[in-house]
Amino acid sequence: MLKYRVITALILIPTVIAALFMLPPLGFALMTIAVCALGAWEWGQLAGLGKAGQRVGLAVVLGGFLLLLLLGLPAYRSDVSNLSVSVWLWLAMAWWIIALFLVLFYPKSAVSWQGSRVIRLIFGALTLIPFFWGMVTLRTIHYDIDPHIGAWWLLYVMVLVWGADTGAYAFGKLFGKNKLAPKVSPGKTWEGLGGGLLTSALIALLFGYYAPLFVTPMTLLICSIITVAVSVLGDLTESMFKREAGIKDSSHLIPGHGGILDRIDSLTAAVPVFACLMLLVFGA
Numbered sequence: 336m337l338k339y340r341v342i343t344a345l346i347l348i349p350t351v352i353a354a355l356f357m358l359p360p361l362g363f364a365l366m367t368i369a370v371c372a373l374g375a376w377e378w379g380q381l382a383g384l385g386k387a388g389q390r391v392g393l394a395v396v397l398g399g400f401l402l403l404l405l406l407g408l409p410a411y412r413s414d415v416s417n418l419s420v421s422v423w424l425w426l427a428m429a430w431w432i433i434a435l436f437l438v439l440f441y442p443k444s445a446v447s448w449q450g451s452r453v454i455r456l457i458f459g460a461l462t463l464i465p466f467f468w469g470m471v472t473l474r475t476i477h478y479d480i481d482p483h484i485g486a487w488w489l490l491y492v493m494v495l496v497w498g499a500d501t502g503a504y505a506f507g508k509l510f511g512k513n514k515l516a517p518k519v520s521p522g523k524t525w526e527g528l529g530g531g532l533l534t535s536a537l538i539a540l541l542f543g544y545y546a547p548l549f550v551t552p553m554t555l556l557i558c559s560i561i562t563v564a565v566s567v568l569g570d571l572t573e574s575m576f577k578r579e580a581g582i583k584d585s586s587h588l589i590p591g592h593g594g595i596l597d598r599i600d601s602l603t604a605a606v607p608v609f610a611c612l613m614l615l616v617f618g619a
Contacts, residue, residue, distance in 0.1 A: 355486040360475050364405050367470045371463045372398035373595045377585040381576040382455035401467050420468050421615060427465030427607035431565055434572045441519055441575050449579050462603050469607035487546050496605045498538045499531035499563040506530020520574040528567060535563040550619045558617065562609040569604025
């Protein structure tokens with residue numbers, strides 16, 4: 336299993352970085368739509384759609400909806416001044432606040448949604464659609480000035496989340512004693528969370544100094560710490576839904592890693608929240 340994880344990671348990481356810096360905005364947006372459609376296909380299982388045709392239909396509907404939203408933008412460009420973009424980013428902030436309470440009060444909170452496919456499908460839409468807009472919006476920042484500025488922003492968020500996850504794992508293994516959310520994900524600890532936040536702060540300082548992000552260090556640090564905390568929430572939220580669905584992995588699409596949602600669960604929370612904080616709250 337470890338061999339497959341390493342091989343897959345060695346293939347995926349360079350592919351993602353190449354897509355960030357080499358694809359034009361439209362190509363990147365279409366790739367993101369494909370990822371979200373696969374995520375919707377997996378979410379169908381979390382929502383209780385047992386038939387394969389229903390899950391495929393869900394993927395087609397979400398992918399088509401995102402494509403229509405994309406085509407509604409001038410020249411396939413996104414900007415937070417566009418109402419259809421900013422509304423979804425604000426909805427992401429609201430959704431992850433709601434998700435926080437669902438996780439904190441689980442399993443009691445599950446009574447309000449576990450019996451309703453519609454509610455679980457709405458949760459999926461609130462997870463994947465803002466993620467799409469966060470990805471596209473960050474990628475096209477100042478594209479007319481420098482086509483790679485947005486790529487650096489997205490790479491920063493990904494490195495931040497992956498680095499914090501690694502730091503949390505290391506600190507959790509070494510010092511973890513107090514469970515963070517034992518009813519949702521027994522392996523996570525408060526010590527691990529602290530280690531992840533510490534790692535993210537270090538990454539923010541180093542990345543902000545060497546990469547062309549063009550933002551004040553304090554703004555970057557504040558947004559980064561909040562983003563990492565929310566990324567943990569994204570992971571816990573998917574774990575909660577998988578626990579209710581009685582499954583370990585969202586699918587087996589990625590050898591050794593599970594499904595698409597298993598790989599992007601933290602990013603589905605981190606990317607739109609980071610975009611909202613940086614572009615709408617701080618106006619960076």
